Each structure stands twice: as structure tokens, then as C-alpha cells.
Amino acid sequence: xxxxxxxxxxxxxxxxxxxxxxxxxxxxxxxxxxxxxxxxxxxxxxxxxxxxxxxxxxxxxxxxxxxxxxxxxxxxxxxxxxxxxxxxxxxxxxxxxxxxxxxxxxxxxxxxxxxxxxxxxxxxxxxxxxxxxxxxxxxxxxxxxxxxxxxxxxxxxxxxxxxxxxxxxxxxxxxxxxxxxxxxxxxxxxxxxxxxxxxxxxxxxxxxxxxxxxxxxxxxxxxxxxxxxxxxxxxxxxxxxxxxxxxxxxxxxxxxxxxxxxxxxxxxxxxxxxxxxxxxxxxxxxxxxxxxxxxxxxxxx
Amino acid sequence: xxxxxxxxxxxxxxxxxxxxxxxxxxxxxxxxxxxxxxxxxxxxxxxxxxxxxxxxxxxxxxxxxxxxxxxxxxxxxxxxxxxxxxxxxxxxxxxxxxxxxxxxxxxxxxxxxxxxxxxxxxxxxxxxxxxxxxxxxxxxxxxxxxxxxxxxxxxxxxxxxxxxxxxxxxxxxxxxxxxxxxxxxxxxxxxxxxxxxxxxxxxxxxxxxxxxxxxxxxxxxxxxxxxxxxxxxxxxxxxxxxxxxxxxxxxxxxxxxxxxxxxxxxxxxxxxxxxxxxxxxxxxxxxxxxxxxxxxxxxxx
Numbered sequence: 001x002x003x004x005x006x007x008x009x010x011x012x013x014x015x016x017x018x019x020x021x022x023x024x025x026x027x028x029x030x031x032x033x034x035x036x037x038x039x040x041x042x043x044x045x046x047x048x049x050x051x052x053x054x055x056x057x058x059x060x061x062x063x064x065x066x067x068x069x070x071x072x073x074x075x076x077x078x079x080x081x082x083x084x085x086x087x088x089x090x091x092x093x094x095x096x097x098x099x100x101x102x103x104x105x106x107x108x109x110x111x112x113x114x115x116x117x118x119x120x121x122x123x124x125x126x127x128x129x130x131x132x133x134x135x136x137x138x139x140x141x142x143x144x145x146x147x148x149x150x151x152x153x154x155x156x157x158x159x160x161x162x163x164x165x166x167x168x169x170x171x172x173x174x175x176x177x178x179x180x181x182x183x184x185x186x187x188x189x190x191x192x193x194x195x196x197x198x199x200x201x202x203x204x205x206x207x208x209x210x211x212x213x214x215x216x217x218x219x220x221x222x223x224x225x226x227x228x229x230x231x232x233x234x235x236x237x238x239x240x241x242x243x244x245x246x247x248x249x250x251x252x253x254x255x256x257x258x259x260x261x262x263x264x265x266x267x268x269x270x271x272x273x274x275x276x277x278x279x280x281x282x283x284x285x286x287x288x289x290x291x292x293x294x295x296x297x298x299x300x301x
Numbered sequence: 302x303x304x305x306x307x308x309x310x311x312x313x314x315x316x317x318x319x320x321x322x323x324x325x326x327x328x329x330x331x332x333x334x335x336x337x338x339x340x341x342x343x344x345x346x347x348x349x350x351x352x353x354x355x356x357x358x359x360x361x362x363x364x365x366x367x368x369x370x371x372x373x374x375x376x377x378x379x380x381x382x383x384x385x386x387x388x389x390x391x392x393x394x395x396x397x398x399x400x401x402x403x404x405x406x407x408x409x410x411x412x413x414x415x416x417x418x419x420x421x422x423x424x425x426x427x428x429x430x431x432x433x434x435x436x437x438x439x440x441x442x443x444x445x446x447x448x449x450x451x452x453x454x455x456x457x458x459x460x461x462x463x464x465x466x467x468x469x470x471x472x473x474x475x476x477x478x479x480x481x482x483x484x485x486x487x488x489x490x491x492x493x494x495x496x497x498x499x500x501x502x503x504x505x506x507x508x509x510x511x512x513x514x515x516x517x518x519x520x521x522x523x524x525x526x527x528x529x530x531x532x533x534x535x536x537x538x539x540x541x542x543x544x545x546x547x548x549x550x551x552x553x554x555x556x557x558x559x560x561x562x563x564x565x566x567x568x569x570x571x572x573x574x575x576x577x578x579x580x581x582x583x584x585x586x587x588x589x590x591x592x593x594x595x596x597x598x599x600x601x602x
Contacts, residue, residue, distance in 0.1 A: 211472060
């Protein structure tokens with residue numbers, strides 16, 4: 001195993017890292033050049049500019065995960081069907097021909113699942129799950145990646161068996177900024193009010209549907225039963241509580257939360273209130289995932 | 302019982318009608334002067350202009366329902382607690398002192414319910430339910446009023462025992478216009494695609510939460526399994542199906558749908574696919590409800 005240049009190339013940002021053979025991140029660079037900000041035909045130039053600081057030798061391995069492999073990205077890396085393990089993902093890497101500097105650039109595929117005859121997709125989160133599995137030394141588990149579109153993935157024997165997407169973060173933003181509730185909520189979210197947040201989690205589970213539960217943010221304010229300042233925390237509890245309501249939560253098994261600490265902390269709080277223990281893996285999971293895939297590529301078992 | 306001047310005074314429009322002693326609507330007038338479009342202090346003048354065409358005699362009865370009785374309206378008509386029957390509503394009418402022309406103007410109160418320690422409210426729909434009960438000759442039933450904020454009300458012995466609000470119409474508009482789904486949907490909704498609509502209803506029930514189900518509108522389009530033109534109907538089925546999913550639907554009993562025909566027809570279609578019969582009452586329920594309340598006022602039983 002040699003050094004790796006890893007890229008986390010999403011919709012709105014590009015992150016690049018130089019990773020040592022032992023997995024240590026040696027250097028890291030961020031830019032706003034997400035795929036929506038890259039002009040047609042400019043992917044090779046943006047890539048070259050992002051990695052040239054490390055003067056990689058021709059043939060050096062670069063792996064990129066995220067939306068760069070989508071239909072709107074540099075080149076489509078078709079989805080890998082579930083169940084998929086590390087070797088399946090590596091086997092479906094799409095190699096970019098004639099990458100700048102003679103580099104060996106591979107795009108990690110996203111994952112595709114199906115439930116009730118309807119497809120579901122992820123792109124980027126599979127790499128974070130790979131990283132978390134290796135970092136935490138796990139073979140099985142329920143992995144939750146909160147965000148604009150949260151992912152819940154079931155892993156068994158280091159294979160992602162299936163997953164579901166929840167538009168939780170996006171629906172929070174829509175309700176918070178564009179719905180009738182926006183008239184009552186303060187302009188800024190402020191720090192988390194834990195009691196209001198947990199009240200929201202609890203009400204979401206009783207109400208049975210967010211379509212009903214969300215209206216309570218209005219009526220509680222109308223009757224002075226919740227301060228306006230606590231409403232963003234309450235609404236956050238409602239949407240996260242709705243996500244948890246519809247899931248069969250494991251008993252006696254930890255859930256693994258992957259993502260930004262401020263968000264995973266909320267899920268950890270909500271899960272704890274339901275008696276479900278959770279541990280967290282941070283953003284480092286992406287770099288470790290790309291490094292783990294590179295290791296799998298170079299030392300297939 | 303004498304003639305009645307009835308007003309349906311909502312957030313964005315004002316409708317007024319002259320109703321004969323036998324309940325016949327003799328004349329009707331619409332204007333965009335909903336309460337949000339009435340300047341501070343201008344309620345008396347707007348009211349006078351709306352009714353002067355009928356030259357009502359001093360002391361003539363006028364009843365107004367809707368948001369005009371909210372805190373943002375002319376004068377607050379406090380919510381009436383559930384369970385409430387016709388006489389309870391009439392007993393809580395808020396009379397406007399010194400109404401223009403010496404008219405006897407009453408504001409119909411809204412209704413308040415509570416479930417799981419959280420209040421719920423309606424204002425205007427209670428009048429429609431009263432009207433539908435009288436029009437259809439019913440004493441009991443499950444009444445559904447679809448809309449921006451749908452209401453599900455349980456009636457027994459002509460008393461509204463309780464109800465729940467669902468932000469169905471508003472969430473449809475948010476997802477359709479402001480979410481990531483908006484990128485895939487065509488600019489206009491077009492006519493209803495019944496097959497796509499019912500597919501949405503079915504998937505919402507299987508998915509267990511709209512947060513998850515909504516993402517299917519994206520993936521079905523991504524994999525070419527649903528034409529872009531059918532997506533608005535599918536999304537409409539998802540949100541209406543979500544509303545139905547979380548309800549204990551009656552068996553062997555008709556649901557009564559009250560509202561605009563284009564919308565109640567969708568609910569009727571969705572309910573029929575679940576084996577639940579439904580009948581509809583149109584917009585006339587509002588006028589008939591105000592007339593029924595006036596009759597109750599003048600001939601208390």
C-alpha cells in the first residue's frame with residue numbers, strides 16, 4: 001500500500017487529502033468547487049489544481065467519492081446493488097481515462113437498494129460506512145448518517161445489506177423557513193433547548209405522522225405553552241422523532257451515528273430518550289473509508 | 302327565523318351571502334378582502350361595504366365564520382372546547398358592539414381539541430361540519446375537510462368530540478415547489494394521473510413515514526420508473542396517503558368529505574382504494590352551517 005490522494009467531492013464542496021500508507025491524514029484542502037460549481041468540461045482542471053500541491057507521481061492512486069460520480073458529475077459511476085461489501089465497491093470503481101498528470105483516478109460507486117418495489121440510493125455515505133466499520137472494528141450494525149437526506153443502513157458481515165433515505169434535514173428547513181410555522185419561529189435557531197427538543201421527539205412518536213405533529217409547533221405557541229425561542233429545538237425534535245418513530249430500533253445493540261458532531265449529538269440524545277444506546281463516528285470516517293477501499297484494492301482478500 | 306346575512310371571512314378572501322329564512326341562498330358576493338388584506342381599524346368599513354347591497358334593516362342578524370374571529374381578525378372569538386354541539390357554538394358567539402348600520406353581528410367561535418397533552422384548533426371548519434350534518438341528516442360520523450391544513454373530526458350525537466389537523470396541502474406545496482423534488486417535477490401539475498396517484502397512496506402506507514416516502518419521487522424518476530409528467534400526481538398520492546396511513550379508518554361506515562370537488566375527489570379515490578366508502582359535501586356546507594347556527598340561535602331546543 002502506497003500513499004493515497006483522497007477526494008470527497010460533493011454537490012457544494014470539494015475536499016482533498018493526502019493520506020499516508022498507514023492511514024494517517026498528512027494534509028487536507030477544502031474548496032467550494034462542488035460539482036454544481038464546476039463548469040462543463042472543467043473537471044480535469046479543477047482536479048489537477050486540487051492535487052498539484054502534493055506533486056503526485058504519474059500512476060499514483062487517487063480515489064474520489066460523492067456526487068462527482070453521479071450523472072451530473074465528472075463521469076457516472078453506476079450504483080452498486082445491495083448487498084455490497086468492500087470488494088464489491090472496489091470492483092465497481094469507475095476509472096477516469098486520461099486523468100491529468102497520468103494519475104490513476106477512480107470514482108467510488110454509490111449504492112442502490114430496493115424496498116416495496118421502489119429504489120433507494122446513496123452516494124458518498126457508503127464510503128463513510130466503510131470507514132466507520134474499519135475504525136470501530138465492527139462487522140455488523142445499524143448505521144445512521146443524519147443530514148439533509150439521512151441514511152439508515154443495515155450492515156452484516158461487513159456488507160451493506162440495505163438502507164433507507166429520510167428527507168429529514170430538508171423537511172426541517174422547509175418547515176422552519178417556508179411554512180406557516182416560520183411566522184412564529186425566531187429568525188435564528190439559537191443553542192439547543194434539550195427539554196423542548198425531547199418534547200418534540202416524544203410528540204412525534206405519539207402523533208403518528210409529521211403532517212399532524214408539525215401543527216403542534218403552531219398551537220403550542222398559540223396557547224403560550226412553548227416559548228418562541230424554544231420552537232426551533234421543538235421542531236428539530238419533531239422531525240428527528242418522526243425519523244425514529246418509523247424505524248424498528250434495535251434492542252440491546254448500539255446504533256452507530258456518523259456525521260457532524262452537532263447533529264449526531266441530537267440523534268444520540270433522542271435515541272437515549274428511547275432507551276437505545278448510540279456511539280458516534282465523526283467526519284474522519286470519509287478519509288478512513290477511502291483509505292480502506294484503497295487498501296482493499298491493493299490487497300484483495 | 303328571519304333572513305340571514307352570512308359571512309365566510311378567511312385569511313385571503315371574504316365571501317358574503319344573503320340567505321332566506323328557509324335556507325335558500327338568494328345572493329352571493331366575493332372579494333379578496335381576507336383578514337390579511339384589511340388595514341388596521343378597517344373591519345367595520347369593509348363589512349359595511351360587503352353587506353350594504355342588501356340594505357339590511359337595523360337589528361338584522363349577520364353571522365361571520367372563519368379567521369375574522371381570530372386574534373389577527375376583527376375581534377377574538379375564543380375557541381370553544383370539544384366536545385361541542387350546535388348550542389355550544391351558538392352560546393359562544395362573540396357579538397361585535399356598535400356594528401355598522403345597527404346590525405346584530407356575531408362571530409362564530411373556532412373549536413379547540415386536545416390530544417397527547419397538545420392543543421389543536423380549527424376556525425371555520427366547525428361551521429362546515431354543522432352544515433354538512435344538517436344537509437346530510439347525520440348525527441354521527443367521521444368528517445374530513447381536506448386543504449392546506451386538513452381536519453379530521455369525529456362527531457357523535459351532533460357534537461364534535463375531537464379532531465386532528467394535518468398540514469397536508471402545505472407540505473405538498475413545500476415539497477413540490479421548494480424541495481429537491483422540484484428540480485424533477487414539471488412546472489405545472491396537469492390533470493390527475495390516477496394510476497400514479499394511487500401508486501403514491503400505496504407507497505406512503507408501506508413506507509411508514511413521509512420523510513422516507515417522499516424520496517421515492519426522486520429515485521423513481523432517476524431510474525426512469527415514473528415519467529416526470531406523472532410525478533405531481535404521485536407526490537399528491539404520497540401526501541394524501543400519508544394522511545390516511547396515520548388514521549384509524551372506520552370499517553363499514555362512510556367518511557364524509559367536505560370541500561372543493563377537485564380535492565375531495567382525490568380523497569374519495571384514495572379512500573376507495575383502501576376499501577373505505579366516502580360521500581362528499583361541497584362548499585355549500587359553509588352557508589348551510591351559518592344558517593343552521595342562526596336557526597339554533599333563534600329557536601334554541
